[in-house]
Amino acid sequence: MNPVRRGQWQTASDVLTQLTRQPGITRAAVARTLRLSTGSATEVTARLRDVHLVTEVPAPSQGRGRPTTLLRAHPQGPVVLALDLRQSSWRSAIVTLDGSLQDPEYRRHRSRRPQVVLNNLRRHVEQARQQYGDRLRMVSLAVPGTIRDNHLMQAPTLEWAELDLETVTEGTGLPLLAGNDATLSGVAEARTGAAAGAGTALHLIIEVGIGGTLLIDGVPAQGASGAGGEYGHMPFGDRSRACPCGARGCWDLEIDGRALARHLKQGRPDDPYAYTEEVLRRTDRNARAAVTKVVSALGLGIAGLVNAHDPDVVTIGGLAIPLRAAAQRTFKEAYEGGLMTFHRGSPPPVLPATLPDGPLRGAAALALDQLTTEPAIAAWVAQR
Amino acid sequence: MNPVRRGQWQTASDVLTQLTRQPGITRAAVARTLRLSTGSATEVTARLRDVHLVTEVPAPSQGRGRPTTLLRAHPQGPVVLALDLRQSSWRSAIVTLDGSLQDPEYRRHRSRRPQVVLNNLRRHVEQARQQYGDRLRMVSLAVPGTIRDNHLMQAPTLEWAELDLETVTEGTGLPLLAGNDATLSGVAEARTGAAAGAGTALHLIIEVGIGGTLLIDGVPAQGASGAGGEYGHMPFGDRSRACPCGARGCWDLEIDGRALARHLKQGRPDDPYAYTEEVLRRTDRNARAAVTKVVSALGLGIAGLVNAHDPDVVTIGGLAIPLRAAAQRTFKEAYEGGLMTFHRGSPPPVLPATLPDGPLRGAAALALDQLTTEPAIAAWVAQR
DNA sequence: CAGTTTATGCTCGTGGGACGAGTTTAATGG
DNA sequence: CCATTAAACTCGTCCCACGAGCATAAACTG
Known part of the structure; x- marks a missing residue:
């Protein structure tokens, strides 16, 4: 807890951050992106090597010139x-x-x-x-x-x-x-997944209910105590319906298996996730109508969140991907219809999440x- | 555009940031909060003086010890x-x-x-x-x-x-x-107003419609293009109502003079702000009922946003202050009723904004x- | 009122890191 | 095999943060 000498490991920290964000990056590339002089690059990598934070392995040569090295975590590193x-x-x-x-x-x-x-x-x-x-x-x-x-x-x-x-x-x-x-999972998407490079990204995932997060430069807005991102408990839904969370009219109740069951006049499914997959496999008119309603609620809610946060990109995961795929036009109409006019020219893309883990x-x-x-x-x- | 020498003005930048965030701060206090040695403090202030960024004026003495100085902007500074x-x-x-x-x-x-x-x-x-x-x-x-x-x-x-x-x-x-x-105005509240010190703050202000912002460590989440914070255009309201923004069911339409006029079965007021003040002055049952409905919509919406963002504190400004004051119990019920159960133990305080400018x-x-x-x-x- | 206490500011030697110019190294290409 | 190219290394220099020791300006104390 001693005060760290100001600037002592500044550049070293920058280099390691680069390394975590772009695994397999070369030493020369790090120097370029951080605008380090070659002298500084030599020095900082030497120091990082000395303290067992990185090692270097020869990089495959890419054309003329002296080949650079790949930075790797040190085998004795943290x-x-x-x-x-x-x-x-x-x-x-x-x-x-x-x-x-x-x-x-x-x-x-x-x-x-x-x-x-x-x-x-x-x-x-x-x-x-x-x-x-x-x-x-x-x-x-x-x-x-x-x-x-x-x-x-x-x-x-x-x-x-x-x-x-x-x-x-x-x-x-x-x-x-x-x-x-x-x-x-939103953090992962914003760093190395579908939202890589986005300044502001919105990530939403449906399993039972909907969860997600707003990410600013890859950092999640976790709130005062880490409970941020409970988008499922915004009152986008019917206020007459009580949610297990304690509130009423939660979006959660409109976009998952519980909603599908309600539209299909069935009781609460034991496993809303599996139930949703089941309904998605059905081709009958009732099932399609139920899916359409859910997808519409999904698109409208996302539009509201886009209005509020103005993200570069929205990523969706879990059941949101097959649900949208099952009613693409409905989704597009609900999403774009829910946007403020000025967003409609180039609405933020809603991309499927790409990282299974x-x-x-x-x-x-x-x-x-x-x-x-x-x-x-x-x-x-x-x-x- | 030349690359700045790394760390060159690091501490100077920290000192100036302190100064902007706590106007009238003393040199000794800056050194304490930044954990600067007295030598560094002397050096950095001397440098800042030399380049016309700060001046020092004697501070009123506070008990024993050599009196310190107040840091002030330099008369020839930026x-x-x-x-x-x-x-x-x-x-x-x-x-x-x-x-x-x-x-x-x-x-x-x-x-x-x-x-x-x-x-x-x-x-x-x-x-x-x-x-x-x-x-x-x-x-x-x-x-x-x-x-x-x-x-x-x-x-x-x-x-x-x-x-x-x-x-x-x-x-x-x-x-x-x-x-x-x-x-x-949210930035101001989060820095020096009612939300000072909050890690995550939510600011909402009603004039015509509702605007606001989410602030993380005093920095507003402005989104990809700066349009973030349009909380008024989240679909908290009645989906059958079209909003001038192009979407439907916007919260905006439920919490201002336009909503009051609708509840009172009058046409859209020319000046919804003045109209709201007018209705707030009335004491008849119809007016009170209209205000109650609006305040309820306000409390519910804020609760949804609290669920989503988990702020330390919510600040409200503009007409939201007299509206809440006119129906405090309604507000409290709507707000707390809309929270997820685990928030109810100590819900984030909803404080009136304090900075008129x-x-x-x-x-x-x-x-x-x-x-x-x-x-x-x-x-x-x-x-x- | 003179001496003590206390918080702060100043001086200066030390050390580390970033930089840049010049040099060296390791690849490609003719 | 030599020219070309990109990158790494060496080294002198500068700047800044730090800490130890000293100086200073107030309040307290008897």
């Missing part, structure tokens, strides 16, 4: 454990400074009880701690629910009550970074953001 | 011209690096024709240019309408069509920063942000 908790399974990977995922693991839950699942995760953290020692700097966890200061507030798909997630790292002294899965990659990205700050580098150097 | 265009008048002020407003001007429009008004503004810019010469670095303009890349897209209160605002600085070579008035101050603040960046300081120094 790592992050990224975890992605899902309804019936969890994933993990070790992430290095060049953004590559190693030791990927995939496990199905044997029991879905919170304590059992969290204990499994904790054991996994401890194991990584054993294996990587002080190289392991942080644990980043994606959860399908509302997160507030590392507490899970509500998780409709998991059906868990409020829960402190820090038990996952308890005893290890490792910092935990818990985040909503939709938010984190978005939450894991997003969790990794936010953790790497921490690791590449000046103070974190200084701490790493001081410890060695 | 300035910004802040302009606030309103429906029937405009204001201006010259803003210095310590955030103080000088030479305030207030003029009523003689004609409200766009070309006449813009010409007046341009003459004012030219005059300031004459008076301040190279000291004048930038013009910042607040406008009551939707802004996109320094173009005015729509302005319901002014009743102007699309318009290029850069004519205001044309010929002077001065950079222009045009922004929505509601956005800019918010747009002007916000415009000033954003311009000063530019002026206190390292490249801008380097450019200033290079020019002298």
Whole structure:
């Protein structure tokens, strides 16, 4: 916690940030984008090598001139454990400074009880701690629910009550970074996916209900306590309908399997996700009409959010992709009809998300953001 | 455009940023908050003095110890011209690096024709240019309408069509920063007003329709082209109603004088702002009922936005203040009823905005942000 | 009122990092 | 094999942040 000498690792931090954002970037390319003189590039890479933060491997030569090198994470460098908790399974990977995922693991839950699942995760953290020692700097966890200061507030798909997630790292002294899965998949899309390069991006994903996030320069607007992005609980819907969240008229209730079931005059489905897929496979008129209504609500809501946030691009994930595909014209009409006139000339494109392991990659990205700050580098150097 | 030497004016930039954010701050306080050693503080202030960026005046002593000095903008230092265009008048002020407003001007429009008004503004810019010469670095303009890349897209209160605002600085070579008035008043509130210190703040202001902005660490989420914050055009309302913006069911139509008139079965009022004030003065049952409906729509919408953004605090301005005051219980019920359950324990406070000249101050603040960046300081120094 | 206490400002030596000019290196191409 | 090209390395220089020690200007104290 000593005050870091101002500017001490400034350029080093910039270089590492480049590395995490563009894995496999060459040393010469880094120097160009950061406008570093060749002397500075030599010096900063040497320093980063000395403290085990990067290594260099020869890059395939590209035409004339002395070949440059690829920057890679150092084999003894810091790592992050990224975890992605899902309804019936969890994933993990070790992430290095060049953004590559190693030791990927995939496990199905044997029991879905919170304590059992969290204990499994904790054991996994401890194991990584054993294996990587002080190289392991942080644990980043994606959860399908509302997160507030590392507490899970509500998780409709998991059906868990409020829960402190820090038990996952308890005893290890490792910092935990818990985040909503939709938010984190948005981070991944904004950094390396369909919204790469966008200054302002809006990401929305339908599974049960709708989640998402607003991203500004790749940074999610997480709000005061990390619960930002609950777009499903804006009152775009029918005010007479109560939402399990406690409010009324939530958008959530208009765009997923529960809405389809209602339109088809059926009870609440046990698994709204699977139910939606089922309805999407049907070709009868009733099913089509129900899908049309849902897609219309989706398009209108997105338009409202575009009016409010003026994003460069919107990315959609989960069931939103097949839903839109099933009623493209309806979507286009609802979306463009809901936009303010001046947006209609060139409305922000609504692109399908491209990264299947978005939450894991997003969790990794936010953790790497921490690791590449000046103070974190200084701490790493001081410890060695 | 030359690459600035990395770290060259880093600390100087930090000091100036402190100064703009806390006008009247002392040199010792700056050193403490930035964790500068006294040696560095001496050095950096000396340098800033040398290049005519700050001066020091003796501070009133506060107890024991050698008295410190107040940092002030240098009398030969850079300035910004802040302009606030309103429906029937405009204001201006010259803003210095310590955030103080000088030479305030207030003029009523003689004609409200766009070309006449813009010409007046341009003459004012030219005059300031004459008076301040190279000291004048930038013009910042607040406008009551939707802004996109320094173009005015729509302005319901002014009743102007699309318009290029850069004519205001044309010929002077001065950079222009045009922004929505509601956005800019939000900036002012988040920096020095009711939302000071909030990490995430939501600002909403009702005049005709509702405008606002989401602020993260005092920076407004302005979107891809600067049109962010049009919360009035989210579909919180009755989808059967068309909005002049081109969409349907806009919140805008539920919370201002137009809504009151509709509830009172009257035609669209010529001046919805004045009409609202009129209805607020009435004490009859019909008027009260109309106000109640509007306040309810306001509270519900704010709740939805709180669900989505999880702000630390919400600030409301314009007619939202007397409207809420006229039906406090209704507001509270609608607001809290619209929140997700977990927010209800300690819902974000909804505070009245405190700065009457918010747009002007916000415009000033954003311009000063530019002026206190390292490249801008380097450019200033290079020019002298 | 003189000495003490306290917070702050100033001086100066030290060290690190960024830069740029000049040089070297490792590839391609004729 | 030599010219060309892009990149890396070397080294002197400059600038800035820092900290230790000293100086200064107020309030407190007896």
